[in-house]
Amino acid sequence: MKLQRFLAVFSSRNKEFLRDRSALAWNILFPVLIVMGFAFAFSGESLDLYKVGVIKEQAPATRPEFLATRYIQFIPVTELNAAIIKVERHQLDMLLDLAARRYWINDSSPKGYILEQVLRGTSSGEFSKQAVSGRGIRYVDWVIPGILAMNMMFSALFGVGYVIVRYRKNGMLKRLKATPVTPFEFLAAQVASRLWLIMAVTVTVFIGTDLFIDFRMLGSYLDLFIVFALGAVSLISLGMVVAARTASEELAGGLLNLLSWPMMFLSGVWFSLEGVHPLLKKLALIFPLTHLTEAARAIMIDGAGLLDIAPHLLALAAMSGLFLAIGSYLFRWE
Amino acid sequence: MATLLEVKDLVKHFRGVRAVDGVSFTIAKGICFGLLGPNGAGKTTTVEMLEGIKAPTRGEILYKGEPLGPRFRHEAGIMFQSTALQDFITVGETLELFQRFYSKCRPLPGIIESCSLQGFLDRDTRKLSGGQRQRLLLAIALVNDPEVLFLDEPTTGLDPQARRNFWELVQTIKALGKTIILTTHYMEEAYNLCDEIAIMDHGKIIAQGTPKALLTEHFDDVVLQLPREEFPAGRDHLPMTIVHSRNAVEILTNDVNATIQQLLALGVSLAHLQIRPRTLEDLFLELTGRELRS
Numbered sequence: 001m002k003l004q005r006f007l008a009v010f011s012s013r014n015k016e017f018l019r020d021r022s023a024l025a026w027n028i029l030f031p032v033l034i035v036m037g038f039a040f041a042f043s044g045e046s047l048d049l050y051k052v053g054v055i056k057e058q059a060p061a062t063r064p065e066f067l068a069t070r071y072i073q074f075i076p077v078t079e080l081n082a083a084i085i086k087v088e089r090h091q092l093d094m095l096l097d098l099a100a101r102r103y104w105i106n107d108s109s110p111k112g113y114i115l116e117q118v119l120r121g122t123s124s125g126e127f128s129k130q131a132v133s134g135r136g137i138r139y140v141d142w143v144i145p146g147i148l149a150m151n152m153m154f155s156a157l158f159g160v161g162y163v164i165v166r167y168r169k170n171g172m173l174k175r176l177k178a179t180p181v182t183p184f185e186f187l188a189a190q191v192a193s194r195l196w197l198i199m200a201v202t203v204t205v206f207i208g209t210d211l212f213i214d215f216r217m218l219g220s221y222l223d224l225f226i227v228f229a230l231g232a233v234s235l236i237s238l239g240m241v242v243a244a245r246t247a248s249e250e251l252a253g254g255l256l257n258l259l260s261w262p263m264m265f266l267s268g269v270w271f272s273l274e275g276v277h278p279l280l281k282k283l284a285l286i287f288p289l290t291h292l293t294e295a296a297r298a299i300m301i302d303g304a305g306l307l308d309i310a311p312h313l314l315a316l317a318a319m320s321g322l323f324l325a326i327g328s329y330l331f332r333w334e
Numbered sequence: 335m336a337t338l339l340e341v342k343d344l345v346k347h348f349r350g351v352r353a354v355d356g357v358s359f360t361i362a363k364g365i366c367f368g369l370l371g372p373n374g375a376g377k378t379t380t381v382e383m384l385e386g387i388k389a390p391t392r393g394e395i396l397y398k399g400e401p402l403g404p405r406f407r408h409e410a411g412i413m414f415q416s417t418a419l420q421d422f423i424t425v426g427e428t429l430e431l432f433q434r435f436y437s438k439c440r441p442l443p444g445i446i447e448s449c450s451l452q453g454f455l456d457r458d459t460r461k462l463s464g465g466q467r468q469r470l471l472l473a474i475a476l477v478n479d480p481e482v483l484f485l486d487e488p489t490t491g492l493d494p495q496a497r498r499n500f501w502e503l504v505q506t507i508k509a510l511g512k513t514i515i516l517t518t519h520y521m522e523e524a525y526n527l528c529d530e531i532a533i534m535d536h537g538k539i540i541a542q543g544t545p546k547a548l549l550t551e552h553f554d555d556v557v558l559q560l561p562r563e564e565f566p567a568g569r570d571h572l573p574m575t576i577v578h579s580r581n582a583v584e585i586l587t588n589d590v591n592a593t594i595q596q597l598l599a600l601g602v603s604l605a606h607l608q609i610r611p612r613t614l615e616d617l618f619l620e621l622t623g624r625e626l627r628s
Contacts (some may be wrong), residue, residue, distance in 0.1 A: 008434035012420055019422035170418030178385055178412040179435040180404060299522065334387075 005181050009189035017159075017197055027201050030149040035209045038147070039140040050111055053077040053086065053095040064098070065122040071113070087112075089301075090136030094119075096127070104130045137301060141216040145296035146269030148206060152198050152228065153263060153289050154234050156254045159194050161239035165252040168334065169244075177333035187328055191236050198232045199225075218303030224296060227308065230316045231292030237323030238288065244330035263289040291315045337399075338363040338482060339384065346379050346395035346537075348608045353379045355537035356409040357393075361479075361530075366504075366514040368528035368599050370521065370614065376537040377517040378415060378486055380591075384515065385412050385484050408436060411480030415487045419459040424469055433477045440479035448506060449473040450499075465496035472503065482513045489523060501526055521614035532617060540621050547612060552620060553612040558585040558593060564603050 018024060050072045065073060077083040077095070086092040087104050093111040095104040096119075103119060104114030119127060167173045176186060203225075209215070215223075238259065246252045266273075266280065267289035273281050284290045295312035298304035306313065339361040346354040354376045360619060361367045369377045382388040384395060386402040397406045419428055431444070433439050446452055449469045454462065468488060475483055484502070485606040489497040497520075504527055508514060518524055524531050525545050532542040541548055574593055575586040587593040590609065597604060 002381075005435050012423055012431045015427070016420055016422045074497050171414065171416060172418045174387060175412075175414060175417045175419075177387060178407070178410070178414075179432065180407045180437075181435050260440060 002180075002185065005185060006185045006189050006192075009176075009181065009186055010193050013193040014197070017193070022135060027155055027197075028152075028204060030154075031147055032209055033179060034147050034151075035140065035144055035205075035213065038143055039213045041194050043277065047293045049073050050115055051075060051091075051093050052325035053092045055080060055083070055095070055097045055099070064126065066096075069118055069122065072118075074312070084132060085328075088103050088132050088134030090134070101127050102130050103127045104132055105133050106136075107133050110317050135216060137216060140213055142272075142297070143270065144209070144213075146267075146293045148202055148228070148266055149231060149267075149289055149296055150294045151267050152202060152232050152292070153260060155198050155201065156194060156232055157239040157242070157260055159197070159239070160190055160218070160236050160244040161256050162249065162252055164190065164240070164243035165246050168247055169249060173333045183331050183333065184328065185238060187331060191233070191240070191324075194236050195229065195232055198236075199229060202232075206243070207331055215300070217300050218297030219305065223304075223306050224299045227292065227295045227299060227313070227316075230320065230327045231288060231296075231314060234288040234292070234316045234320040234323065237320050237327055240327030241323050244327050245332050247334075260262045266290075268293050277289055285315070288316060288319050289321075336363045337361070338397065339515075340394075340396040340399075341380075342379065342394040342396075343385065344383060344395065345391045346376075346383060346388065347391045348379075352537050354390075355504070357534075357537070357539055359532055359539065359542060360458070361513065361515065363513055364511050365529040366508055367515060368524040368525050368531040369515070369517040369534060370519065370524050370531055370618070371534035372519055372618075375534040377519075377534055379537075380534070381484060381486055381515060381517050385410065408438065408478065409481045411478060411483045413468075413475040413483075413485050413488055415490065417471055419470075421458075421460060423459065424456050425451060425459055425462070428459055428470065429473060429477060432474045436478035438479060439477060442477070445473050445476050449476070449503065464492055465499070468492060468496070468500060468525035469503070472500075476507070480512065482515065483507065485516045486515060487517055489518070489520065497523070519620070525614055531614070533614075533621065535618075535622050541617065548617060549612055549614070553619055555588040555612065556590060557588045557595075557610050557612065557616075558590070559583070559586060559608040559610065560585070560597075560602065560604075561606050564606060 002297075052072055053075050054067070055077055063200055075092070080097070083092060083095050087095050087106050090106060090111075093109060094103070094115045097103070103229055105115075105116050116129070164173075173186075210217075239256070242252060242255045242259070246255065264270075266284050267287045268284065269289070273284055273290075291312040295304075295309040295316075298309050298312075303310075337360045340358070342358050344354055344357045345352065348416065356374075357380055359367075364434065369381060371377050379388065383390045386406060386541075394467060395402055397409075400406075420431070423431070426446075429442055429451075435443065449472055451466075451469060451473055454466060459467075459470065472485075472488065477483075490502065491499050501523065504514065504516075510528070514527075516524070516527060528545060530542070530544055531548070533537045533548075534540070541552075543551070559582045562578075562581060562583055577584040577586065585597075594604065594607075
């Protein structure tokens with residue numbers, strides 16, 4: 001590989017992308033609009049019900065009067081730590097441990113405060129308070145890693161897959177074949193160009209929407225950057241596989257849609273895969289977007305480190321390697 | 335003269351069709367070699383195999399005695415029949431892009447001047463006229479100061495003025511000692527530019543040599559042209575070969591004086607008489623029984 005030829009293709013592809021104002025604007029506006037739309041649509045309080053988690057490891061001798069209060073939903077929980085996290089995230093307004101006579105509320109939750117007053121009024125002095133803190137997770141906090149990942153997927157698949165097919169169809173690849181440029185130099189330049197463009201757009205959208213929405217980000221920004229970069233590489237490589245031989249833009253468009261639509265709905269971008277059929281859950285693991293979304297979400301919402309999401313990173317790295325190998329093996333100029 | 339390219343028994347099949355059917359020739363260094371023939375004769379397929387773009391089904395191509403390889407790609411300049419250039423970059427940037435692909439380059443200002451690109455260097459390549467675009471594609475083919483230059487139907491679709499300008503440009507490149515391989519279906523173009531030609535039809539070479547030698551080999555006559563309306567009807571029994579072409583009557587003769595006297599004796603007006611030598615177009619018709627552009 002000769003760096004000069006790689007850089008020549010790389011920089012001319014960048015110019016093409018940056019000068020195509022309408023496409024550039026769309027690449028940035030599209031995710032911003034979706035994020036803003038969700039933030040607006042889910043901004044109201046969705047449930048008026050009070051939710052109290054109740055740990056029932058041992059049945060208490062007397063049932064507290066509190067449990068008979070109306071308009072409170074009592075949810076049995078078995079695992080203490082998971083339930084405390086839910087209180088931190090405002091998914092539970094209160095957690096009650098009947099056996100140990102303890103309760104947890106989130107100091108920043110108004111509902112927690114009301115429930116505390118109710119509890120004191122009905123079962124005065126019986127329970128000791130365990131305060132936790134933590135901001136509530138809005139749907140927009142939960143969905144934003146997925147939206148960023150999904151936008152990345154479209155940009156990667158279509159920006160590489162579709163563009164290389166267009167180059168092949170209009171004869172540009174034939175012209176390059178007649179020069180000393182090797183397929184590896186050409187493909188590496190396409191991947192590199194798309195990678196930095198995707199990362200630049202994602203960082204811009206992230207910063208831009210965060211200014212307005214101030215979403216939850218507990219993990220390290222560097223870790224998130226690494227996850228997004230690796231995810232982008234895997235999706236770009238997938239686009240390369242589609243573009244390796246396809247000569248018709250229609251066929252390429254069809255194949256890319258065939259890949260992107262199932263990923264969009266089955267990778268847990270919009271809704272959690274917790275409750276879906278186990279088979280579907282397994283199927284989702286073959287999509288790079290699933291690993292990208294879950295890893296990014298774990299970093300942003302749970303503050304996970306790279307070690308915690310190592311399985312996702314390994315899957316993304318393995319997929320990238322596999323797709324790159326297949327893509328360059330199958331690649332033909334014409 | 336040293337041989338630059340050697341082609342031995344080249345065959346190319348496309349889904350059962352023999353597009354090129356056993357073609358052999360050699361091209362000496364420094365000449366302009368023309369591949370002529372009608373559309374679909376196999377010219378472009380042949381030349382794309384020479385360029386290393388298509389792999390032959392059978393046969394051998396040697397450049398400087400070696401099979402085509404990286405050396406060839408560095409030393410060849412190629413102008414395809416149609417090439418899309420990258421969108422959103424200018425003429426100047428396109429030239430720089432291609433120049434960075436090669437280790438040995440000719441300075442751009444010289445190329446820009448000889449191809450007359452000065453006026454539109456900053457223009458987007460999508461906004462060029464036909465002639466400007468062809469000059470840019472030629473300039474791209476010249477960025478690596480090639481030893482051998484391939485021009486595949488370079489003037490197809492150009493107006494007559496742009497075509498003549500392009501011919502002049504090719505003549506100046508020829509003067510630099512470059513080897514040129516040209517395909518065309520314009521016989522005039524081949525006659526003006528080529529030192530040697532091979533005429534192709536149905537994937538085979540049916541005649542090869544210098545244009546002059548080919549003409550003298552096949553013809554010893556000239557053509558007398560008269561407007562159709564000045565030629566008396568019902569004279570088909572005249573002792574001369576008469577060819578009716580579209581607007582004129584053409585008489586083939588190897589004794590102009592005698593024919594003119596015969597025509598005068600018949601009372602034919604010679605006011606609009608034209609005498610022309612035989613052309614490559616006639617040669618093609620003679621060899622195949624078909625007109626080149628039919």
